[in-house]
Amino acid sequence: MTSPRTTGVWISADSATMLRWSPELTVRHRIDSTVPGRHRSTGRPPTEDRGGEDHREEHMRAFLNQIAQAVAIDDDLLLVGDGEVVEHFADQIRTDDQSHGRKRRIEVEKSGPVTERQLLALIRTFAGSPAKRYLPR
Numbered sequence: 001m002t003s004p005r006t007t008g009v010w011i012s013a014d015s016a017t018m019l020r021w022s023p024e025l026t027v028r029h030r031i032d033s034t035v036p037g038r039h040r041s042t043g044r045p046p047t048e049d050r051g052g053e054d055h056r057e058e059h060m061r062a063f064l065n066q067i068a069q070a071v072a073i074d075d076d077l078l079l080v081g082d083g084e085v086v087e088h089f090a091d092q093i094r095t096d097d098q099s100h101g102r103k104r105r106i107e108v109e110k111s112g113p114v115t116e117r118q119l120l121a122l123i124r125t126f127a128g129s130p131a132k133r134y135l136p137r
Helices: 053-070 084-099 116-126
Strands: 006-011 015-021 026-032 076-081 106-110
Touching: 006 084, 006 116, 015 053, 015 116, 026 053, 053 084, 076 084, 076 116, 084 106
Parallel strands: 006 076, 076 106
Antiparallel strands: 006 015, 015 026
């Protein structure tokens, strides 16, 4: 284990669920986003009153910054998600770490929605401390 604590984040454009794990304690945190959904093209050009990609990107930047502020700067990170949002977040964290001279392990795992128990199992395995398996008697 590189760090005494590991944070796992399941992230989508709708929300982020974070679990900060150490052998002694697990802390849960959820952040809901205000990112507007993508709309299908109607064949008409976008107008300012309907928002548009610039408006969505502004909300996305604010959402990713909110998550980044909630993640401890010395934790190893396992980032889980099924879309481009998890990749954008990983890039943001890596860039920030590089500009501040921080070194930590950051991995991205593609996955659809996971339960908190599944996320915790992924985090523990990533941290090198998988849960013990017991055989039925």
